[in-house]
Amino acid sequence: MTEPDTARHTDESLAAARVLWEHAEPDHERESEPSPEAIELAAQLGAEPLALRLMGRLLREHPLTIGGYANARSLLDHHDPDTRADAATHNNSALHRVCVVSMTHLDQQRLTRARPLLAVVAFLGAAGVPVPLRRLDPASLRGTILDTHDDVPGSDEVELGLGVLAAHGFVSRRLVDGEATITLHPVVTRVIRELLGASALEVAESVSVILARGKGADGDFDMEDAAYRAVLAVRDQRLGSEHPDTLWTQHRLADLAARRGDLDAAETAYQEVLRAQTQALGAEHPDSLWSRYRLAWVTQRRGDPAAAEASYRELLGVQRRVLGDRHPYTRLTQEALAEITRGASAR
16 A cells, blocks of 8 residues: 555544544544544444444443443444345445444333334335424324334323434434424435344334325325335335235325326326236225226316216226125215216206
């Protein structure tokens, strides 16, 4: 290595150590240089800014259990990922190891339910999209993985859990258009979801429940789109592309396009999911019939009541035979036909 290369390497090592140091010891005098142990730990983290920040917060929050820079290096070695792991895990090994250590220490604060809250937010905040705090209200969390003590966490407990996650550097808080939100770095959300392993499926189910309970919220389209796509990726991997839950998640993405008012995108998405449902579940499965209803609904909203009426009437015959007259889907089709009839009479 030439002398300039050595100098640059030293400057980069010191800069990385300072990032680690500033998060681990924010009140320390800055006139002095980071310790050799801090420099070595920063080098072990590959000077990865996110890993440095998270490890610094971890050292600050758990000085006794982490035990300083030197012991932190040993903890990271203990959680060194298997070299046979997938490429994504291998390429982000430093960040993965820090997240593993951080999540382990979150378990020491069970009353805050911080770890399951982190898992949920890693889906809701996928791709770094801000998550409005109102989407984490107690009513939305009932029956999810956060409902772990035979009771739903109250607003104060959710706030406490978010405070723990913020202290660990996982989430940041900010106002977006005057509304309180939390945000995770997109790389961190992906790493957390990868580290969930098989439990990701249970988390995805909880996230689906939370999203469904807040589906009428205005302005959350980007968040819901990213979250549903994260849920879809897990279900596709764990359940398979033809599983009803996987297909239903695709349907929810089509619904989202419809709610945005993008009828072209909604029609294409409903057609795609209907083809997949017909092949995997059958043409007369309730989910397939619901997709047919939504396609007719798109046609009606486009201002073609005659074509929509024809689709509704064809669908209604199948629904009455398969589901019965009292099924909610059958009744919705009947109501849609009545609406078209009223519109024709008014003209």
